[in-house]
Amino acid sequence: xxxxxxxxxxxxxxxxxxxxxxxxxxxxxxxxxxxxxxxxxxxxxxxxxxxxxxxxxxxxxxxxxxxxxxxxxxxxxxxxxxxxxxxxxxxxxxxxxxxxxxxxxxxxxxxxxxxxxxxxxxxxxxxxxxxxxxxxxxxxxxxxxxxxxxxxxxxxxxxxxxxxxxxxxxxxxxxxxx
Numbered sequence: 001x002x003x004x005x006x007x008x009x010x011x012x013x014x015x016x017x018x019x020x021x022x023x024x025x026x027x028x029x030x031x032x033x034x035x036x037x038x039x040x041x042x043x044x045x046x047x048x049x050x051x052x053x054x055x056x057x058x059x060x061x062x063x064x065x066x067x068x069x070x071x072x073x074x075x076x077x078x079x080x081x082x083x084x085x086x087x088x089x090x091x092x093x094x095x096x097x098x099x100x101x102x103x104x105x106x107x108x109x110x111x112x113x114x115x116x117x118x119x120x121x122x123x124x125x126x127x128x129x130x131x132x133x134x135x136x137x138x139x140x141x142x143x144x145x146x147x148x149x150x151x152x153x154x155x156x157x158x159x160x161x162x163x164x165x166x167x168x169x170x171x172x173x174x175x176x177x178x
Contacts, residue, residue: 001026002094004069005102007035007111010044014062019098027093028086028163029053032073033107034099037115041127045118046073047111049104051155052145053080054114054137056130070094076134080153082160110142 003025006016013036025031030050037043042059046069057072059065070091077087102108114137121136122128138153149155 002070002097003031004046004066004097004099005031005033005049005104005107006099007102007108009038010034010036011099011101013059014065014099016066016099017097019100023098023100027090029090029159032069033102033104033111034069035111035115037118043128043130045111045114047107047114048152049107051159052107052110052142052152053156054134054152056118056128056134056137058130066097066099069097075131077156079131079135080138080156082156086160086163106144110144113142114140 001023003019003023004016006014029048031048032055033047033049035045036059037045037056044057044059044065046055046057047053048055053076055073055076057065057068073094074087074091077090078084117137117140118128118133121133135153138156139151141150142152145151145155149158
């Protein structure tokens with residue numbers, strides 16, 4: 001299950017399926033945060049809690065947003081050259097997407113910074129190309145990552161690398177009868 005912790009303005013605008021007590025995220029990346037950007041066209045900004053990886057996607061049609069979130073995350077993971085096995089595993093765990101309220105002020109602050117940077121990086125006269133914009137935002141240094149990998153793109157690469165190393169170690173152990 002994918003849990004998206006959304007701002008009130010996004011929840012009010014989309015009325016998505018809600019998480020209930022006992023629901024928990026089963027993806028390796030963990031929960032995502034989301035907000036609405038009331039630009040022309042309207043967008044949704046997702047930020048991963050674990051890696052602060054940003055993903056921008058069209059908000060319209062708002063009712064289909066929960067169904068579109070997993071594919072948009074996968075598109076950005078592919079753009080970051082994440083191995084297809086990692087992305088496929090994440091997608092399998094994202095089949096059920098539920099929304100709830102925000103809980104981490106630090107991630108909300110990062111969403112606010114990404115919103116401001118998105119405005120700076122886009123040309124008001126053109127429709128922004130969302131995947132390249134998401135990739136550019138992912139190079140932004142984020143204070144929660146200063147002690148580790150500094151930016152979301154590097155944090156994602158480290159997480160994927162450590163996951164691949166654990167998988168290889170587990171496979172090697174099974175091959176050698178450990």
